[in-house]
Amino acid sequence: MDRSPQEAAAEAALAELDLPAKVALLGGTDMWSVGPDSALSPAGFGRLVLSDGPAGVRGENWSPEDPSIALPSPTAIGATWDPEAARTAGLLLAQEARRKGAHVVLAPTVNLHRTPYSGRHFEAYSEDPQLTGALGAALVAGLQRGGVAATPKHYVGNDAETDRFTVDVRADGRTLRELYLEPFERIVRTARPWVVMAAYNSVNGVTMSEHDVLNNGVLRGEWGFDGVLVSDWTGARSTLGCVRGGLDLAMPGPDTVYGEHLVAAVREGRVSAETVDVLARRVLLLAARVGVLDGVPPAVPAAELPAPLDGAATVRGLAARSFVLLRNEPAAAPLLPLAVAGAEPSGAEPPGGTVRRIAVSGLHASALRFGGGGSSQVFPEHVRTPLEALRAALPPGTEVSYEPGPDPRSRLAAATAADGFRLTAVLHGLDDAELARVEQRDGSVRWMGSLPGGVSFADLGRVELLGSFTPGETGTHRLAVRGVGHFRLEAGDRVLYDAELQAESDDPAAAFLNPPQRTFLLDAEAGEPLSVRLRHSVPAYGVGGLFGLISFELGYGAPAVSEQELTERAVRAAAEADCAVVFVGTTDESEVEGVDRESLALPGRQDELVAHVARANPRTVVVVNAGAPVLMPWREDVAAVLLCWFPGEAGGEALADVLLGAAEPGGRLPTSWPDAEDDLPVRQVVPDGDGRLPYAEGPYIGYRAWQHRSAGSRGRGAAVPAPAYWFGHGLGYTRWEYESLNITALDGARGNDPYGAVARVTVRVRNSGERTGREVVQLYLGPAGPERRLAAFTVVEAAAGEVAEARLEVPLRAVQTWDDARLTWHPAEDPHTFAVGRSAVDIRLAAELALWK
Template identity: 30%
Template sequence: MTRAAETDFPTADSLSATDQARLTSGRDFWTTESAGGLPSIMLTDGPHGLRKQEGAADHLGLSGSVPATCFPPAVGLAQTWNPALAERIGAAVGAEARAAEVSVVLGPGVNLKRSPLGGRNFEYFSEDPYLAGVLGTAWVRGIQAQGVGASLKHFAANNQETDRMRVSSDIDERTLHELYLRAFRRIVRDGQPWTVMCAYNKINGVYAAQNRELLTTILREEWGFEGLVVSDWGAVADRVASLAAGLDLTMPSPGTASDDAVAAAVADGTLDPAALAASAGRVIDLVARTAAGRQNPPAIADLDAHHALAREAAEQAIVLLRNDDDLLPLSDESESVAVIGYFAEDLRYQGGGSSHVNATRVEAPLDELCSFVPGELLFAQGYTVDGSGDAEELRSSAVFQAGQADSVVLFLGLGERQESEGFDRADLELPADQLALAEAVVAANPNTVVVLSHGGALRLAPLTAPAVLDCGLLGQAGGSAIAATLFGKVNPSGRLAETLPVRLADTPAYLSFPGEHGHVVYGEGIHVGYRWYDARDLDVEFPFGHGLSYTEFEYRDLVVTTSDDGLTVELTVTNLGPYDGREVVQVYVGVDGSAVARAPRELKGFASVDLGVGRSQQICLTVARDDLAYWDTRVHGFVVEGGTYRVEVGASSRDIRLTDTVGVDGDELSIPFTLDSTIGELMATPAGAQALGDLAGQMFGDAAGGDALGVDLGALLGSIPIGRLADFSGGAFPRAVIEQLVDQANSATDSRRTASDSSSGVSAE
């Protein structure tokens, strides 16, 4: 597909190899090269807000950036479980990007949270590919509707910061496709991002930037990606090899010597000239696409409206983890409230590193609480995040204030010294001084609410406070969202997008993260996140999807039906409690007795519903048939297994309210029998059983139907490859006879399939 003809821009074929090479690398840190009349465009960091550097870009792209709205980063946005909200935020970021003459924003990040220790987890949505894919698709649609391109990242298996530019993510085929590529696949197919950013790391020993199977076979040929592949900044180790693999744009600029080397590779036959021309053409297409976007009405960056949107997102992102004895919401008649903690004054609202946004304004919870506390508001800092100050004195002052108040709001969390891009965390702990403070404050005043700000999962077992709000990272409007939630002006409705474990040793990747000697083995396979805890029946502190409310919701009247397109799930939800509220209904699917390893349940659908007190609403969710499929390594593709599917609907992965079962027809597989096929595999199919006939009886006589020597001979024979019968038969069944038997089984299978397809009106493939 080319859009160059729609403009006065050149086509790739009209350019020399030298100019084509120039177009496939950056001009500087943030802009593309211009050649042959093609203008340069700017790419900048994102995605929770625009990070456009002021003035000339420095060598590392780390200098100050222009003011922009800081929305909740992915860790916070994911806790809303609200795709419509994600799309609106994408549109707002797109409007600010257009106003700043930025053509592509680098996001969203949709890599899975394989380990809770991942230093960049705050930039990623979830441990679940379905949730990450749905939210990522919505964000992409929002920004690209503004005429600004998204850059889906980091493709693929970029799940740690340790040795991130060299490490090989060693993943088996099924796990790679079923878990780590699945969110990317959904977003490419449903959202068609204008660009995809390849990751730094290797996948099974091959750099992502040089991985032709990843960038061409899977991304373009199988998924139908139409856009441009750009490198992560500095990810290209061999530019010629990367171009050959399907990477189009190397960023930042590697210099003119690199361009000359690419042109020389074309001249000497090392690089196919068609590969270079194709990449240059995709750069031209991207520039043309962004030029068309700028022809739309001028973007208006309404920063007041965007701040209000950031507040709405923050309100929906807050998760009420615990609320013993209904301590929350706090009373409007409280005579005094003690607010304690450094983060009450200086809220941690975004992550550290390349996505750091220069917020247009930032709300401090302490300031916002002043308008909610009806009586006296007391404050104590309690701790520092940089190790300065006298910890005992700070703690003593905070405990004194706690003892004087009716209730306490204690702000705890992680600062950028504990988590940031560039390094992985060593543990899941809150800082020791904060834990000591929390213990002392709760002892002084049991009516203590803990408010948590952090980008990665925490071990919360040491916290004994009766009420806990998990805020993740809320963006620049987090202060007012927290205050309104504490006092019941907002009913919390956020849900965890990752499991909070009891201890680090329980986590799926505990024994293999972050790897060693340049390799990290994904030994947990498909059991990532809640899949792991459920499969092993492990206790967790708070499960995936968990979140309480100030009201109560009833689920009833579940009806599940099947069609060729998948499942339709219908139910009714009623608000039985005293507050208006939003409920996030979650649909999980499991297959008991599956022929392959599976998690007990997997998220396959969700919906949020706003309900006033006493109101009911019928909800209808569709689970696409494609989402029921697992990756079958025999056919190297997704397959829907036939059988009985268990459909569970609930308020979290471990708060299942309704369950039903439904039969699903499986996909017809064409897996030819070979001499390596076992007797059991042949006997499991009508065609194979017919072809085998009474062969076992001829070989083993009466023993074939019973036990011999204390073993189940049938089970023993079932595991033997059919080709080995020539050895076991003592020559009675030559190899040629067995080969003929296998051919008969394959012919019978093909005949049955053709007859079945013909009777159903489906053409056989």
């Protein structure tokens, strides 16, 4: 086979390097890059920059002062059920990466929603491996079409956060192959990613950065992966183990398990020079593909890059397409979209009545949670709140009241200019001299890997947050310190705190992203400025040990009003309005990297707020701002429930579009939502005493697990809990009739390509409603029960009264199962039941066909 220009260039560059130079390719130079290094000059290797994703591209700076476009969370992209939407997200990520000077984006996350207790649930697509794989492959294709390397992660088994550095996932071959490896296989075989990230955890006793069987045997040997296998940050543990496990790149640097350790291992005969060549060659190939190797054009030359996207419009459209309408009553005259005065096209009074007064309540209406916490977090330039966007979109004469209701947060948010603060961060050296200063957008100080003004972590002695606070009202205000280390907080002439804050976890990411907080009271007069100073003494070793992390925050809370009074205000407003819109959601204390969730209940008294508002006004819409399932005990007592996930920076505008009918909520659930925590089929995220986390449920998670449990109880007479909402559920703003199903078996059914088509399916659907709409046609294969699985899906659109044809291709893998005894895939038995519908249980048409005759 002829080599590509990039492969030839990598080979030529390799020949120019000696052993230390080759080894220099295999470890980070700093937090986010590899090279440049004088030893690499003969090869023409430049500087290769990596950046976190997948909901935006942060680049090398983790600071609000270097903003990025914030995309909807991966669960939101999962809810689109639309590979084209995922590809568009990938194109936008590539565009952002090029703007930020990054060549590799650490995305997509294609771990599965094994259980909603996972703290990083929001960062993955779905509970289903077929949906995850299809969307992940599309995002990889979009990123790499934009000339930027994608990095499917975390390979494999990183499906929870508890003890993630050391946990040993125990799973049999069938479970691994049919569920957790499946998205990675599809992406590698069909989208050819240039990088894959090895997970922190072990699988069946071997840490993933050293897993010869899964890395060399499966990923490279079976699937043909030819790219770079990179460690998760600090996930490379031993020199010989990582070499034998096929790890190409250990991050971050400069101190890694490679470097001088690997040079010594080669010279002592413990590692062959040829093995180092194999690893270095792959890093050089990556450099050639992304354009940081001299003498060869990148895989996508500048002249062939796709046309620029309008970032704001793109994220707004993706968000609306992801929103899932779970409930919309009454059926004869559904509440959504809201029929506001002055917006009726015909001037006729709508069946449910015209809305002239809207009572909005809930903190998330004025403080939308646009993204989850952790390494995927970015800082957008501006986020318009749903309250602001709704008021701007409504026609003149429509009244909107707002009551925040009880605050669901147990921690104070960062102090802002709107609260009356003006703040500057000042960096001081070990000798107390000022090294740099930077104006702050808020009270959050967060730097990773690099510091403002080019200051070195080795020279940093302390950081001070200086400024003033001008209260907007007289009373007892609250100031807070959040972080790890020694802090001194002064306000006016008072010292409010001067002590050490200890980390609550051994996980450095948790200490950086979710540190503890202490709160202090301050009596202050409205309009009277006070000086504020928060000093943080930096430990000599730095937070995190291996690389520099600075993360602390000055928090603020206005004089408190009782939760009962806040609820009563919201109820009074709702009672006087034509409809009520209540915003609820999770807070930044959950759904964050490094910490799993302890409960699925909404924090604080949000459930109570919804219940009281719904009793005061039956025309109540609840907007749920969460990246993962939450419990909704009030769901049957409200008129409408709209799920907006973590919708990105344009979530406010997208919500206004959907609530008022300018856009349809086009999403479908990528994961089943439970009615009660005790109903969950899979709950365990905490390893046993030996550090093992058994996947004892086998290949039954999500809708498969719910159906498996139901099938196992038949004939026993006991009622089996069902989810509140099944995988695939979503209403939209119109109605769909499924009219016909046609299946054609293909001659290639006995081929070897697991993603080659074995059957084509055509489904005729009719939009029987009054609006143009979007439908996700879902095809499941197998008998009713736990063995019926999603095999294919597609999106169609049609105007009111029109017909659309959904065309689906069934891949070979959808009709195969893994045989642990023979270590191979084999076809499921004929005949196959083809069932199409609107969710895993809402099946509209079905037919049988033998594929292996």
